[in-house]
Amino acid sequence: MSKIKITLKDGSVREYEKGTTVLDITKDISQGLARNALAAKLNGRKVDLGTPVNEDSALEILTFDDEEGKTVYRHSTAHIMAQAVKNLFPETRFGIGPAIADGYYYDFDVPENFKPDDLARIEAEIDKILKQDYPFERFEVSREEALQMFEEAGEKYKVEIIRDLPEDAVISCYRQGDFVDLCAGPHVPTTGKIKAVKLMSLAGAYWRGNEKNKMLQRIYGTAFPKKTLLDEYIYRLEEAKKRDHRKLGAELDLFSMQDEGPGFPFFHPKGMILRNELENYWRQEHKRWGYQEIRTPVILNRGLWEQSGHWDNYKENMYFTQIDDVDFAVKPMNCPGSILIYKSKLHSYRDLPIRLAELGLVHRHELSGALHGLMRVRCFTQDDAHIFMLPSQITEEIVGVMELIDKFYKVFGFEYHVELSTKPEKAMGSDEIWDMATDALKKAIETKGIDYKINEGDGAFYGPKIDFHLTDCIGRTWQCGTIQLDFQMPEKFDLTYVGEDGQKHRPVMIHRVVFGSIERFIGILIEHFAGAFPVWLAPVQVKILTVTDRGRNFSREIRSTLDEQGIRAEVDERNEKIGYKIREAQLEKVPYMLVIGDREVENKTVAVRKRGEGDKGTLALPEFIKNVKEEIRLKK
């Protein structure tokens, strides 16, 4: 018998007889590993555990700790769910069933839509299949065999997938029990490997994600190798739900949505404080970075939007009105307004770059089903700016914007990554100009030495863009900042500057936002901080709590002193026990509480209690004020 050499992930080399399977090898290496092994990579290719090893190989065992192992595990569970659905609803036709971030889904074409109760039935059927411990068996078929097999079964979606496979594709199927599915694999060895399964939700989803296609029924689920891991996951979901900005927004009285204005948020007094703090900081920083603030009208005539190209590209998402029989549109973007200001006078090359910043309220008619709290609205404020510059200033300006964005995100403790989006199908301008603009963005990112991902075809219709995706404290990412380079608008609006040579030249434009949408950014901040904002943003920074009504006058004095010092404070002088007032202030997530009893009144001091840290001892008022002011200063 000839031996073959296997290089393991840790670099060690072992010898096995030809034909030994991956599963045997994992058993040989370690019993623990064999139990946890879900999939393997052989010479870099993912394979089933049953795959025999027939050549000198590099073998990597994947467990549930690997993303790839998880994918195999969840994808196998998707097959099992499909089998369960087939058992219960034999008329079902099958779409696709991939693993996703925290689980998997499978799309089904069923004669009658699932009802929520069906999920429990399907779960019970899945449990039966797990107990049967069917092996996952792989077999390869020719294209003709595959087509014949799935056509006979009436699996029109599978047939469509097979037809779309490349000519030379190896077509494989997996069978567990009497259920067969088209699949590239790999899978776990047997259905019994899957331990803790939960079906999460039911939704409609278009076949192949195209709204022109039939809407299938999608079931989302997840699976873990242990019940405790599943429980932890469900706990994490519940924790995330607790920070939902819609729930906290109502509880903290920051904003509301009303039936009378779907997608148009109402900001309450406390929400406005938060918002104004953000805007004040924004103004302060933009002034420092050489921006000039402007404001342009919300309604502008149709001709302007035809000229900008928005009419052609986005009129179905715009709001319109008529004034004196003339068509007007509510602005979906701020750039045309900014451009009109640029055009209002002649510019010398010496004036450039000109950075015009605008907190611009825009309206976009989003589909009703897409609305989501502050995250997806129909009117929002972009912290927009347009930079008009010489072609030679492009890289420097983009780098400047990147530095500004970096500074902003760090203030809130956000990590971020950047992505570069290139020319979309629906684009204006020549390939040559697009290449030039895309190269300019690449050059700027590379100047900053940042890693980036490229999204082909994801750019704006007028130019390529850099997007900034920030990561919040529970690991979710949000696209916020964007820098878009634009050679088209200057052309369409005939923008010019007078050069050194006395001739008119074409400037280049940058569109950029830092927060993106103020409303959405507030939503992200609410979830990021779980409503417990840093002192500088907290709507109420200090709550003064009286122990008895003998503390009332001193508390009011403290409040007015804090007010004079620019610190936002409220007095709770109700006839309630101190414990009750503390509990309420804590639930309101106020950063500081000052407890005022007889001792404090007598000594003219304050007993400080800090959110999350408890009792911080007794201080003289001026000292407390100094500390709070320092904390506010440092956070910015």
Next chain:
RNA sequence: GCCGAUGUAGCUCAGUGGUAGAGCAACGCACUCGUAAUGCGUAGGUCGUGAGUUCAAAUCUCAUCAUCGGCUCCA
């Protein structure tokens, strides 16, 4: 816009054909209290809206609006 679900008091929810309920919050009274809920009492809803079925509708049917979970979209 599409698929599914939901809509009852300020909030969280119970109420499956016979004149609407609880807890918390609010308000009143008592208690003047030292670091996460003092006690007692009072008030509060044309059950999202509009039609229909029925002797009778929160409850059944239809339409409509809004919200929630997805899909699609996000200049």
